[in-house]
Amino acid sequence: MLTPKQHKLFQFIEKTLTEKGVSPSFEEMKAYMGLKSKSGIHRLVSSLESKGFIRHLPNQARALEIVPRQNNIAAFYPIANDDSVSIPLVGKIAAGYPIEAVRTQDTVSVPPQMMGMGEHYALTVEGDSMQGVGIMDGDTVIIKRADRAPDGTIVVALVDGFEVTLKRLHTRGHSVALEPANPAYQTRIFSADRVEVQGILVGLMRQY
């Protein structure tokens, strides 16, 4: 994930922040890293930021902050702490593989009000096919495991056993329609036996 230098700098930032309560200046980081120019630091900081490890406000002095990390709890069922819940982040949707195949160790913590009973998991949205209802590329969606769903709800559907998508479900007799929310995509209609509902969309989270 991080290059050795990025890692070294990240640890320095982290240490300075905890010990002194003040984020290091570019000059200080330059000295620590043994560089002769601040421009190198600027590059390292930018990459740390684009990888999501730190945040920083442009043109502000000593304005780095560490992005809080999740503990990696490998668990399938929700773990209830006092007031919060971690659920597994199982992968990206629209990646073209069944969800079972891409389970990871990642978890994401979710506000409890977003979940009801049952088993939940999270997915990262890829693509813009549900843009019209405010589900954007990169969003994290919270899914409640279910094998059927009310008409008109947004579901995770497995088509022909290998393609997973997030679409609005419409049932018409023996066929089901998977309807995107983007005029650039078409509604696809399948016979009921080709589509397996894997979960119902119950929540969405996004970070800026």
Added chain:
Amino acid sequence: MLTPKQHKLFQFIEKTLTEKGVSPSFEEMKAYMGLKSKSGIHRLVSSLESKGFIRHLPNQARALEIVPRQNNIAAFYPIANDDSVSIPLVGKIAAGYPIEAVRTQDTVSVPPQMMGMGEHYALTVEGDSMQGVGIMDGDTVIIKRADRAPDGTIVVALVDGFEVTLKRLHTRGHSVALEPANPAYQTRIFSADRVEVQGILVGLMRQY
């Protein structure tokens, strides 16, 4: 994040407040910081306030107070853990009143990875003016308190002291543009002194 001087002053204020129960006067802070003029203190106090570390009542003597921090977020460094943190849900945006005026007792719990340092609050989105970037009517947005923002970020802005909106901010010299993300709405341009930034959008949550 704080600069060394801001940090030093903040600790002094905190210490004085806990030990003596009264906040230090500008004169006392001036002496502690080794300055010859109060204006520098005023600057530091303002920065601490705009960064959300303290609060103060204008034109009142010894009226500083420390902004309470979340239990699981340390003063200067967010601790990684799985607990959600609760932040106040202060009302609806686009409701037409300054945020300060509509504080409620409601809170909403938020996954920690969504927040960094500083004070955060949540708002319920009303209207469709930011639909284009996936911010829909009824969504809950997480806002970090700030009084300025990098160009191009989405902010909570108070216009003419009474109208609050969530829009993308663009600064052009002495005027600011508040840009919606919906072709049905127009970008509005104001002189800088009519617009007050109240916070920066850092996260979004939605329940289905």
Added chain:
DNA sequence: TGTTTTTTGTTCTCCTTTTGTTCCATTTTA
């Protein structure tokens, strides 16, 4: 109670220092 004095906070201008950003030439590395 109303008026003056004192304390305290605010604002402004001018200035220096610190810090972050950018761009391009150069070196190093694979």
Added chain:
DNA sequence: TAAAATGGAACAAAAGGAGAACAAAAAACA
């Protein structure tokens, strides 16, 4: 030798200090 990393300088912006004049609040006084 192409790609990646570094150096260096110029620049831009933010942070902060001094000093004075001013405004508001609190305290003292009559």
